[in-house]
Amino acid sequence: MRRIIVVVLAVAIAAATAGCATMSPPKPWEKGDLARAPMQFDSDRLDAKYTDHIYQSKEMASGGQGVGGGGCGCN
Amino acid sequence: MNVKRLLQAAALCASLAPLAGAQAATPGAAAPAFDLPDRDAKTVSLASLRGHIVYVDFWASWCGPCRKSFPWMNAMQQKYGAQGFKVVAVNVDKRRADADRFLAQVPAHFTTVFDATGATPTAYDVKAMPSSVLVDDKGNVALVEEGFRDERRDALEARIRAMLPHP
Numbered sequence: 001m002r003r004i005i006v007v008v009l010a011v012a013i014a015a016a017t018a019g020c021a022t023m024s025p026p027k028p029w030e031k032g033d034l035a036r037a038p039m040q041f042d043s044d045r046l047d048a049k050y051t052d053h054i055y056q057s058k059e060m061a062s063g064g065q066g067v068g069g070g071g072c073g074c075n
Numbered sequence: 076m077n078v079k080r081l082l083q084a085a086a087l088c089a090s091l092a093p094l095a096g097a098q099a100a101t102p103g104a105a106a107p108a109f110d111l112p113d114r115d116a117k118t119v120s121l122a123s124l125r126g127h128i129v130y131v132d133f134w135a136s137w138c139g140p141c142r143k144s145f146p147w148m149n150a151m152q153q154k155y156g157a158q159g160f161k162v163v164a165v166n167v168d169k170r171r172a173d174a175d176r177f178l179a180q181v182p183a184h185f186t187t188v189f190d191a192t193g194a195t196p197t198a199y200d201v202k203a204m205p206s207s208v209l210v211d212d213k214g215n216v217a218l219v220e221e222g223f224r225d226e227r228r229d230a231l232e233a234r235i236r237a238m239l240p241h242p
Binding site: 028 | 133135136137138167168169170173193196197201202203204206
């Protein structure tokens with residue numbers, strides 16, 4: 001009885017871990033849907049860049065956006 | 076002890092799994108074959124192009140650098156086509172309409188084939204978009220290029236020219 005339980009358990013574990021094998025990231029040629037506009041975090045990349053630039057110059061003293069000036073708004 | 080053996084077998088299976096699809100475009104080895112439909116639904120096979128220098132390019136409508144590579148591939152095809160050079164661009168879009176829209180915007184004066192299944196990029200183990208594989212007249216891989224960068228244009232052209240029968 002114990003042996004059966006062990007075998008069943010082993011098969012169950014094998015089946016469950018094999019399921020992980022299908023969870024592979026998309027291949028380079030499968031990223032068409034990820035490249036579509038509704039999948040982007042920013043609606044406008046250029047606008048996001050400007051917003052980020054201003055945020056960076058204002059908030060640089062508090063850090064978080066890399067290296068920069070002292071927060072005078074002049075960079 | 077049975078459990079131990081079972082676990083050993085499972086570990087072996089797990090370690091071998093990544094080797095299952097170990098086919099790729101390796102310089103010096105034969106280029107993986109393909110038979111794909113072109114814009115007129117005529118089948119183009121790599122084997123039928125034996126004797127040509129073939130530039131196999133994997134592209135998609137959503138890929139930015141691919142858009143930049145098309146004028147260059149047009150120029151190469153025009154310049155070296157008479158000497159047996161052939162560009163075969165493999166489209167990997169899931170939706171054919173996306174590819175057709177791209178081709179309406181960006182002219183392609185070379186062979187374009189379509190593989191929505193992804194079988195060909197899988198066989199070539201494409202690592203980046205775009206990717207190109209230069210195949211020699213014997214059907215062997217000469218060069219694998221990942222991406223399309225402006226600074227590589229001249230080196231690629233020189234490589235193509237060196238492979239042509241009458242340079």
